[in-house]
Amino acid sequence: MQLKKIKGRMAVATCALLQATSPMASAAGSEWDVDTSFLYYGEADGRVQAFEPAIHAGRALGDDDRIELRLVADALTGATPNGAYAIDGVAQTFTTPSGNSSYTIAPGEQPLDDTFHDTRIALGADYTQSLDRMSRIIWGANLSTEYDYLALGVSANYARDFNNRNTTLNIGLGFNNDSVDPEGGVPTEFAPMKVADTGKNVSGDSETKTITDLMIGVTQVVNRKTIVQLNLTLGSVSGYQNDPYKIVTVTADPATGLPVNGTDPSFFDSGVTGNLPYVYEKRPDSRQKNILFFKAMHHLEEDVVDFSYRYYSDDWGINSHTLGLKYRYQLADSYLQPQVRYYSQSAADFYRHNLVLGSDIDVSGNVLVDYASHDYRLAESETITLGLKYGMPMANDSEFSVRAGLITQSVNDGAVPAGQETPDLDAMMLQVNYSFVW
């Protein structure tokens, strides 16, 4: 037999036996597992670009407890759809969120607000508190801040192992309180966008919403090679859920979709009233969500297959299915992981291409529908993501990996006049990751 040096392992094992900490053991426990990454996300046609550096560090505290800390910074630039749609032959002028300036979109072009820019900082911490050999509670706290948005959250997750640790039951409760402080004030729901410098229709400075999530899940080791996980999440959001920067076009004729103009009844006569033919969107102030998530991982001889399925439904009428498949090819000293993800969702009940003057909104500006939004994220859509990750384990438990992905999203607008469809969105992402023990 090859002689091996076992003194260090013996000291660690003895510490566990005697439940005392020796200098050796505390040295081993003082290591941080650090994960650093840099993500670039870019949408085609000058839309959103994001640069996101992140650092995540975790370490054991004592025998069983653990702390995890996260810091993520996002820098976003580019332009984002404002909710109006492209119209052939008609240039459209909009007021920026501040209400002080305007921008004009060329005929046939998708209306994008290029004043969109933001920096987000997110901090998070989790503390795993071991209750006994079989159960633990993970306490979590997070904070995310942008110039117009602040999110604060706390969570508690209880996990208990059963059945020779082959089964783990999780019960989690999360609570978030978010506040939004939109540029130029909170726009009045369904109020018209005004010509620049004529006074924005606002209902206040800020709004809040609360999110409560209850999660119950089970993870089961099926055999030495297969592990499955099933989670059910019930979520409830109450409070302000509008996108304060999104508008809905008002048309007099659904067949053409052309915005109302000065020759139409005077409420939207921008030359007289200053009211542009767009109103700020309005969404319900409550949303109940159900999410079912299933994941299975199977180890082949060397490779690993990872399959996941997520079903989402809410009382806004959105149902979605997400299918994910990853296959990890083990190479000699590294691995290659192709991934594919398919996402499909139905439209929200109140997703509207436009509001029709006369039937949805009367000549005095009274809106006759409860809610309306033309946010493409609430439309019927399909998204396909193709990705490839290459990982290279290195000395001292460190690993370098790089991941690239191509994302294509197509929106089904239903029957809308030609030229007014929501264009497909193409994006790419590139992530570089380095993890190490410190």
Added chain:
Amino acid sequence: MKKLQSSRLQLKHEAGYWQGHFFAMASPCEVLMEVDDKKQAARILEAVSAEALRIEKKFSRYRDDNIVFKINHAEGAAVSVDDETARLIDFADQLTRMSEGLFDITSGVLRKVWKFDGSDRVPKASAVNVVLQHIGWSKVQWHDQVLRMPAGMEIDLGGIGKEYAVDRCVQIARGLTTASVLVNFGGDLATTGERRNGASWSVGRLVTGKDNAVALFKLYRGAIATSGDAHRFLMKEGVRYSHVLNPQTGWSVPGAPHTVSVAAPTCVEAGMMSTMAMLQGVQAEEFLKLQEVDYWLD
């Protein structure tokens, strides 16, 4: 003056310390305490002996009322064990991995065919092979404090128990006094810390082949444990069969030293290191050098 609760405890005063004696775990046990007050010495001695007897009662394989008996007579059924037993089994499991199977708490059944009485009665290969079927930690399922072992197999924690008892007693003594205490259970010993004025504890070690001659160590801190027994062997056709048995072959390890002593921070580490060295046979000394520990070997 407080009377000692049990007559099996003996206490006498030596130069600068109290010396207590009792018998446990088939060994003479000694506790040296650098305290002035006899009552305090008695209190420490009582606590140490109580812990030694508790551990002996709980883990001895010669009793029929403990967890080891329950495991060894479960006939293949799963047995749920308490935290302390789980830690000992976890530790044994680690040692088995570290030694690539040379250390194995299921190897005790080999004593059914090997009787180290100085005779020439080396067992037949066929007899060894029969017993070997009931050996192997890999045949045991051990998860979450539940152990399931095939019928006919046995575990024996005796190879860890005495050293574990020494370290537990040292922890207890540390809770009772800041003075230096030395706990010595049949040659496996540890101290709670250094003596006053830089003095050392003198510890005897039996030297083989010299008619029970004793070599003296000076021990300032830490622990020393000894494996091996110069009097347990078989001799046949000029070949000496040591009592160190390889659980994978069922045979005596060739070239194992008579005894190995190792110094380490704890008695468990010292004891396990010396046991591991014995199992290396002719490579024992090479193994000890690689570990960078202080050792004595003959």
